[in-house]
Amino acid sequence: MNCIFCDIVNRLENAEILYEDNETMAFLDIRPFNHGHSLVIPKNHYSNFLEVSNEDLSAMMKLVQKLANSVKTSLNADGYNILSNNGIAAGQTIFHCHFHIIPRFNSDGFKFKMNLKEYEENEMREIAFKIKENLK
Ligand SMILES: [Zn+2]
Known part of the structure; x- marks a missing residue:
């Protein structure tokens, strides 16, 4: 299997x-949005978030929080984004x-481009119903 993160x-x-x-x-992203942009991974290979075992999920999210604090403090960032594609x-x-943990600065000018949608009548309730069904 060819995986750059397993290779790391x-x-x-x-x-x-x-x-x-x-x-x-955790390591630095080689193509950062801002300097200090970091990545947190489980050492075991999982192709996406939903596959991660409970044990590795817990360890990974604890490190995400710990590293977010360290990145923010170390770089004197005004904020940070945490995201997983x-x-x-x-x-x-x-x-x-x-x-990803991306340090953010009031002056960095980076914006997530969002085209916010609207719900039609009853659509919100129907979508909530579907999601709730799959949470059971
Ligand atoms: Zn891998």
């Missing part, structure tokens, strides 16, 4: 590693689950 875990590929334990790893439609390009 296995030291077959270089990365600026920020943190590592038995379950997780899942599926080609969502812009996922590396199919090993990962979270």
Whole structure:
């Protein structure tokens, strides 16, 4: 299997590693939105967020929080984005689950382009119903 993040875990590929334990790893994104843009991954290979085991999910999200704090503090950022792209439609390009932590500055000018939708009558309730059905 060809996976750049597994290669980083296995030291077959270089990365600026920020943190590592038995379950997780964090390193700098080589193509950052802002300097300090970091990635958190589970060491085990999961192609997307929904596949991650409970144990690895817990470890990964704890590291996301810890690293968000460190990135914000270290870079004196005004804020940060935490995001994970899942599926080609969502812009996922590396199919090993990962979270981005992107430090943000009041002056950075970066904007998420959003075309906000509106709900037709009853549509909101119908969609909520479908989602709730699959939460059971
Ligand atoms: Zn992988």
